[in-house]
Amino acid sequence: MTADAFLRIEGLCVHFPVRKGLLQRQVASVRAVDNVTLSLRRGEAFGLVGESGCGKTTLARTVLRLVDATDGAVWFDGENITALKGAALAPYRTRVSAVFQDPFSSLNPRMKAGAIIAEVLKVHRFAGDITARVRELLALCGLSERFADLFPHQMSGGQRQRVGIARALATDPDLIVCDEAVSALDVSIQAQIVNLLEELRLRHGLTYLFIGHDLSVVRHLCDRVAVMYLGRVMETASSEELFSEPQHPYTQALIAAIPNPDPVSEEARDTALLKGEVPSPLDPPSGCVFHPRCPLAMDICARIAPELEPVRSGHAVACHAVTTQPQPETTTTGERDDR
Amino acid sequence: MTDLPAKDLSEPDIRPAPSRLRASFARDRKAQVGLVILLAFLLVALLAPLIAPFDPNAMTLDMMSSPSLTHPLGTDDLGRDLLSRIIWGTQISLFVGVSTVALALILGVTLGVVAGYYGGWADMIIMRYIDLQWAFPNFIIAIYLVAVFGTGLLNVIVAIALAFLDDFARVARSMVLTLKEEQFVDAARVQGFSDLRIMFRHILPNALAPIIVQATVSVSYAILGEASLSFLGLGVRPDTPTWGLILADGRSFISQAWWLGVFPGLAIMLVVLAINFVGDALRDALDVRETGP
Numbered sequence: 001m002t003a004d005a006f007l008r009i010e011g012l013c014v015h016f017p018v019r020k021g022l023l024q025r026q027v028a029s030v031r032a033v034d035n036v037t038l039s040l041r042r043g044e045a046f047g048l049v050g051e052s053g054c055g056k057t058t059l060a061r062t063v064l065r066l067v068d069a070t071d072g073a074v075w076f077d078g079e080n081i082t083a084l085k086g087a088a089l090a091p092y093r094t095r096v097s098a099v100f101q102d103p104f105s106s107l108n109p110r111m112k113a114g115a116i117i118a119e120v121l122k123v124h125r126f127a128g129d130i131t132a133r134v135r136e137l138l139a140l141c142g143l144s145e146r147f148a149d150l151f152p153h154q155m156s157g158g159q160r161q162r163v164g165i166a167r168a169l170a171t172d173p174d175l176i177v178c179d180e181a182v183s184a185l186d187v188s189i190q191a192q193i194v195n196l197l198e199e200l201r202l203r204h205g206l207t208y209l210f211i212g213h214d215l216s217v218v219r220h221l222c223d224r225v226a227v228m229y230l231g232r233v234m235e236t237a238s239s240e241e242l243f244s245e246p247q248h249p250y251t252q253a254l255i256a257a258i259p260n261p262d263p264v265s266e267e268a269r270d271t272a273l274l275k276g277e278v279p280s281p282l283d284p285p286s287g288c289v290f291h292p293r294c295p296l297a298m299d300i301c302a303r304i305a306p307e308l309e310p311v312r313s314g315h316a317v318a319c320h321a322v323t324t325q326p327q328p329e330t331t332t333t334g335e336r337d338d339r
Numbered sequence: 340m341t342d343l344p345a346k347d348l349s350e351p352d353i354r355p356a357p358s359r360l361r362a363s364f365a366r367d368r369k370a371q372v373g374l375v376i377l378l379a380f381l382l383v384a385l386l387a388p389l390i391a392p393f394d395p396n397a398m399t400l401d402m403m404s405s406p407s408l409t410h411p412l413g414t415d416d417l418g419r420d421l422l423s424r425i426i427w428g429t430q431i432s433l434f435v436g437v438s439t440v441a442l443a444l445i446l447g448v449t450l451g452v453v454a455g456y457y458g459g460w461a462d463m464i465i466m467r468y469i470d471l472q473w474a475f476p477n478f479i480i481a482i483y484l485v486a487v488f489g490t491g492l493l494n495v496i497v498a499i500a501l502a503f504l505d506d507f508a509r510v511a512r513s514m515v516l517t518l519k520e521e522q523f524v525d526a527a528r529v530q531g532f533s534d535l536r537i538m539f540r541h542i543l544p545n546a547l548a549p550i551i552v553q554a555t556v557s558v559s560y561a562i563l564g565e566a567s568l569s570f571l572g573l574g575v576r577p578d579t580p581t582w583g584l585i586l587a588d589g590r591s592f593i594s595q596a597w598w599l600g601v602f603p604g605l606a607i608m609l610v611v612l613a614i615n616f617v618g619d620a621l622r623d624a625l626d627v628r629e630t631g632p
Contacts, residue, residue, distance in 0.1 A: 093531030106522035
């Protein structure tokens, strides 16, 4: 798995210090990302899901070098980029770009769409005809050339997000981090943008790290998915397998929480929703961070944090209840409860 | 959904900034009045040698005479023609007002942007200095600086600019603190833009509105500041006709010669008012988000 890893996140921790008082002494730390290990193959779309505050955005920002890692490393195409600075970071900046969540705030309100894209080309000393390239990038994202002369406030959310994607493509990157790239859009627009992202990936051989909380979007777009909870990865699997055979009780609960549009089957469905709230990352529970809310919690769960262990090829779970016992073939939470 | 802009945007305002500015002035009656007054004063300043009826420093025996046909605004205690002095004073007062604020703006905004963007130690050091300056009245600082550097027009400009810089630093810093959390700043960093480019091409243009408001307020204070320094004998040479100095000189004769106080005061008031009107319009025009159909 490590040999063909294009982006490898290794034991990554991002802790934010909480300072108090006159001397700004550190009194605690928020463990936004805690010992996360993931790897992405070249050309795949990797989804990262979890509730708000589970650390998925912080993870994305660390990969983008907007936040510094406390511990661990991020390897990109064989190079450790965790500590690169200044000029050493420049090549990485051209190969990795990002699409952000809020299309209202991710474009400079004082610049026209064309200027926003052209600036990226200018900064990276694009050799060809910049105007033509801007037009080409807009066209790739389904926008006609007259959008180059519009300010962000003159466009709709979907159009802005397309400009954001065009900007992300300007440096001809290999990896695009999509931080909740469609969450702020209307459902009808979401589908368009998701399709656009998919099309671009296939056409340009892009790799995506797609952060989202909408499971159906992630299922549609991503090849593999990691589920995060309170800064840790609970389960990783291929997108197909994760949704059809979720192993971790948290993943099962997340999938059970997907709204079902059919009222008849919804009525019949046995939904075991999670109780309680996500604990504060300031003071995470001991052992497995999920144990206070887990239907399968055992004694060991409160003491020892489970490692992410493979249950079959390409499917790993961090759960004592799953990995210490032989796998039953059934997956519904109801039958799980008696174990 | 199609990719056409929504209906109300069918005629988007995509004109370049200058014509947007013109359009916003065309709608705004106050801005027009302000602009006319400012242009009039500017014209007076430029044409001072031609339109002033007398030498501003020529003394006559016709002292403290009330407004008449020869001296439309009267004469002062040394028999100098008040109209001519005010006309010549326009030059100096406008120059001091504008150049002081320009200098204070450049220095203060730079400090504020750097403090706000980098945070940490840079912020700590810059803002503690600004706090220190904040603790003293601006005017005291200006007096101190003039006392150190000596009097004269240039020193007065520098002194007032340094005394006013803290206001600009504060406004700029607070804007930067808000704006640097915007995603377009993250996007710029991800694209590998330099800090300098992010600060001055992306953040600053979005922070201009309150800075312009601060500048218009400061121009009036700068004109008054020069007047006050001159009044204390710390400004320009006492025979130089500046509005502040004329006003200050006239103060002692306010009960005998009302015109010595009223006319220079009126000139200051008109200019300050006009600058504020124009500043308001400028702020609206610069904020592209507010220029709807």
